Amino acid sequence: MSIKRIAIALAAATGAVLLAASPAFAGNAHFIDHHTGASLNGTSLVVSFKEAGLESGSVETVTATAHLMAVYQCINNGGSNPADPKKTTVDAEVSQSGEFTANKNGQLVGSLTLSTPDAASVLDCPNGQKAMLTAGTWSSVEIMDETSGAWAAVDGSFSFGAPVGHGRK
Template identity: 65%
Template sequence: MSIHHRIATAAAAAVAAVALVLVGAGPAVAGSPHFIKNATTASLDGTSLVVDFKEAGLESGSVETITVTAHLDATFSCVNGGNNVPSDPKKTTISDEFSNSDDFTAGKNGNVVGSLPLSPPAAASVLDCPKGQKATLISGTWSDISIEDETSGAFLAIPGSFSF
């Protein structure tokens, strides 16, 4: 085999190797979508529960529908004009699941970072008070908190409960 043939063969092999590397260097494909536990937290803002989150392992530019769900046990009471609860208070309690969803777009790094709030229902929609009294949310506890990416299927239960 001549020296020119060996050089040509080596050059062809090098071009083929470079072509394989370039073909493999296409856009990154999504990994395993998941919420980052230490970057996904819940906290209270007044009576609202706010879930801050970070999800990783997504395809860059993908639009993800994120849903936060939690259970609320709350007590509502009628309060008079002096901001006092009457001696024979009209009260009601609720125990129900609440959720909130929104769409988020993954960044170039395949991450979505965001926040979703859950708010209790308006007191007037839960309790009808006599004239001169106002329906008021007295207390409540958010529990059984979870976050789910409806698009990717990622899910995380967030431990703890939050009382106000």
């Protein structure tokens, strides 16, 4: 056997060993648009997603983030605002993270829920009144895989709220 043939055989054998020893890796992590979105569940925002192009079995840290603009008011026992209502607005970025494992095809499917702050923690009301979240909007929704670097924006804003009566009761 010539030296040239030995070198080619050795290179081929080395390549085969390296391919067999390394796990399959797609290397093109991305969120799939038509499987990534958001919806309201009461006042909470549920961000659902599907990511592909991951290594089979990889554990990914995914974070959902959105901007919350919410109005909290003191409501009397009759269900109305007092004549001089006490209220406050929350204007903040809210995020939630979780760990997800890619399936054998290098995909993961999941959801994360962003919640509004509890009314009693935001607003202190006088006796005979209770703090309530009365309206709000989630906007600028994003999903990020902190492990792979994949990122996507979710179109739209998501508003919630119920009318509150005015005046004394």
